[in-house]
Amino acid sequence: MTEIKLVRGDITRQQADAIVNAANSSLLGGGGVDGAIHRRGGPEILAECRALRASRYGTGLRTGQAVATTAGRLDADHVIHTVGPVWSRQEDRSELLASCYRESLRVAQELGARTVAFPAISTGIYGWPMDDGARIAIRTVRETAAAPVGEVRFVLFDEQAYSEFESALAAQG
Template sequence: MEITLVEGDITEQRVDAIVNAANSTLLGGGGVDGAIHRRGGPEILNECRRLRAARCGRGLPTGQAVATTAGELPARWVIHTVGPVWSAEEDRSALLRDCYANSLRVAAELGAGSVAFPLISAGIYGWPAQDAVAQALTVLRDAAPAGVGQARLVLYDRATLDLAERVFRAG
């Protein structure tokens, strides 16, 4: 699987699927989640409500992933995953890696050949950016589900892109 690192806005990525760093309610929020819901329009929220009614009644568990339409976004699908909140007392890195692995699994099930990821948990959930990049790249380098040929890690600013490139080269 080809891995690329880019600076940009996840909602503008022209790929088959974008990954949403969602909250467990699947009903929108701040950060990446809010941006995806705003730019994608009401179709995404409507499908999220149907998912809540059908199979995610208590919300989407951390590390799991589900898909909806992408609404008005340039992608075909949005894959929603709930990242863990950073903790200095408890190692939650396996849950963070699960977000990437399960999103790739869902992408393969959908037939998505290209997937764009934000840096999951590195925003309001407080995960240190360098480790968040390392956890993402660990999964993206090792997991290559059939049919998914491209994974793009979309970083929100130049400093984070520079950091990600250093981690990528060291890896």
């Protein structure tokens, strides 16, 4: 059974087999978690992302998909890049957000990762409400995680995010 842990902190400072990046579709870095991972991880990550764009992902990575690269200078073996959906009042995109977690875990399992660190995907600049994002993240990881992944760590940047994930974890047993 996969253990779910909550950590308040900086995902770029985590030691894990795989760190999940809330990437944009270009895979070429950006703001928020994406920019922080590229800055701290160094040019090796960007070089592999460019190679992915030149080969399999010429138009970019689609929302809900995931792909892995080196972790560069991060204290991890891999970075798993996933593109979260932008939140919308008019359209339910919950399945796309859940797909980010499922696909990231699928890639982690293929890599043999035992520990995976996730940010709160889509809850920053993409505007997803933190309480709903936490509920979807916890539920999806509970339903999806399997061996060899023994630990999933949600690394939450501030107290509000931590509190929402703590509530979602408690509500889902």
